[in-house]
Amino acid sequence: MKAEEKTFFGHPWGLATLFGTEMWERFSFYGMRAVLAAFLMAPAVRNGLGLPEATAFAIVGVYQGMVYLTALPGGWLADRVLGARRAVLLGGVIIMSGHISMAIPVRSPVFVYLGLLLIVSGTGLLKPNVSGMVGYLYREDQDARRDSGFSLFYMGINIGALAGISLTPVLAGDRNWHLAFGSAAVGMALGLIWYTLGKRSLHGAGERVPQPLSAEERRGAVKWVLVGLVTLAVLAALLAVTGLFTEDGVTWTVTAIIALITIFYLSYIMHGGHGITPLERRRFGAYIYLFFAAVIFWMIFDLAPGPVTDFAMKSVDLTFFGFTIPAGWTQNFNSLFVIVFSPVFAAIWLTRWGSRVSAPLKFTFALFMAGLSFVVLATAANVASGGVRVSILWLMVMYLMQTVGELTLSPVGLSVSTKLAPHHFKGQILGVWFLAAALGDAIGGQTYRLTGFLSLTQYYLVLGGVALAAGLILLMFVRRLKALMGDEDVAPGQALTH
Structure with missing residues (x-):
């Protein structure tokens, strides 16, 4: 320069x-x-x-x-x-x-x-x-x-x-x-x-196409695009004929598609004919445990614009420092906490404590934070069920706990993805990591249907319990996962908003 x-x-x-x-x-x-x-x-x-x-x-x-x-x-x-x-x-x-x-x-x-x-x-x-x-x-x-x-x-x-x-x-x-x-x-x-x-x-920067398609690859890509479009058209026709071409029918179908794509892609990496070595397969097997832990974390974390903001609108006293704020503003607590605490966590990861705590243990902690945050929200919902509006401090505590979990899981997840990805998939691993958020968000969007037979308090407790149970299961396998991953420390990069 x-x-x-x-x-x-x-x-x-x-x-x-x-x-x-x-x-x-x-x-x-x-x-x-x-x-x-x-x-x-x-x-x-x-x-x-x-x-x-x-x-x-x-x-x-x-x-x-x-x-x-x-x-x-x-x-x-x-x-x-x-x-x-x-x-x-x-x-x-x-x-x-x-x-x-x-x-x-x-x-x-x-x-x-x-x-x-x-x-x-x-x-x-x-x-x-x-x-x-x-x-x-x-x-x-x-x-x-x-x-x-x-x-x-x-x-x-x-x-x-x-x-x-x-x-x-x-x-x-x-x-x-x-x-x-x-x-x-x-x-x-x-x-x-x-x-x-x-x-x-x-x-x-970014002008060059790193790996341009050959003529044969272009023909193959066009073929697969056409197959995909025809498949979607047939699927839409089936939904229409069966009377399921509704908002609910489409969301269930898309959720199933995301789940199938995720399972297929992870299986392809593990067992496809692309020269993956036994060591790479073992390490990626450990990664899959962490991947599904991330799915559960994002399932809860990304309910913020839906059920959580709806709860804020209906049941929270939105007075903040003497001003009444829109319910949507409560989502800003996460951004504010990320800005405040990102430097703190970046510094922690550079200390001896940060390097000695393994990635599986960090994921476990993130799941506990997500689970406990919804225990807090369930408690607030139980108080509000009496017809009173609860303090906005309940939401602040919930978002603080989720942000601590995010700053623990998100950068570590990116780092461990690059570490455990098989050689032939290094360039695609960011997309693989995003699949965890894709699946978690899609499943999370469907969970509110549980309120058809659960109270709001029970709904939040069930989701919080799922995260806590997943955290306990992961905790039981921490030693095993460390052995599968190898003894190298994972040094996460800078924290980012998912």
Whole structure:
């Protein structure tokens, strides 16, 4: 880097370009998500879709799951067809189009569902590849600077999330949903403008297609795309013929598809004919235990925009330092805690204590935090069942516990993924890790149906109990998993918002 070149807190100015792009994309993603469930449940007189709570929360869960699922094909398209730079630009345009579709103020839900589908597709292209481009800004021998750069980049994620969640509930009120969706479109547009203006600062990062498809591979890819489209068309026709082409029918089907894809892909890595060695198979077998622990963690953690915010709206005294805040703002507790505690956890992982505590034990702790957070929420729900609104401090404690779990599991999960991935799957492992969030979110979205025969207190206790039981089971296998993984310490990277 030339001495006279403009820098961003001592880093290449290209980091500022990617920081701003991701910040505005997260602004749009979290801003829209903050009001999505409320919009889906709001009656027609308040310009909503009037869906039952369980259906609305299932849609939110499946939407979140699909966002993380598409990171896998999005990364593949960048590596083999588009290059990271074009993938990010195209993804941003598709995301913005999705938010515009949702902002169209019509009664029909068609534009809403089209918008969600576009946002899912665009995020799959943008999210994994904008992160990958950060790494391209540094030389191979600049590990320390690269880690520091990622810390700044992930700060942008949390700033964007904080801003989006702060703005859209205010704009939406109890009926102006399309105005909130429009603000998400504006946010993504600003991100695209910033990205385009900063093109030169990237100095070619992400321009090259790392492994272009051969002519034969292109024909094979086209064939599989056509097979996939035909399969989806047949599946949609079957749902229509059987009367299941409804919101509930589609969410159950998509959840099943995500589960099948996850099982198939993990099985393929373990047993496919791609030269995996016995040592790699053993180590990846240990990883699968941690993978499903992460599924349970994200199942609980990503209920924030659905059942948790709904509880805040109906049963929490939303007075905060003398001001009454929108229920959607309570989701900001997580972002605030991440910003405050990320440096603390990054420092802990560099100490002797951080290196001596194994990855399985850290995952166990994260599951305990998730489980206990819902025990806290169940206690609050039990108090509120008497008809009183509970203090907002209940939610603050719950989010604090979940954030501690997130900062324990998320960066360690990324690190252990790169450590335990078989050689031929090193480049795809980020997509594999996102599958855990995809499956957890999709299953979590369906769990509110349990309230058909459980009280709200029992519902939160059941989910908390599942996480605690999973933590206890994992704790029993810690020694075995350490042996399967090998004796090397896992040194996690910087913490990030999932």
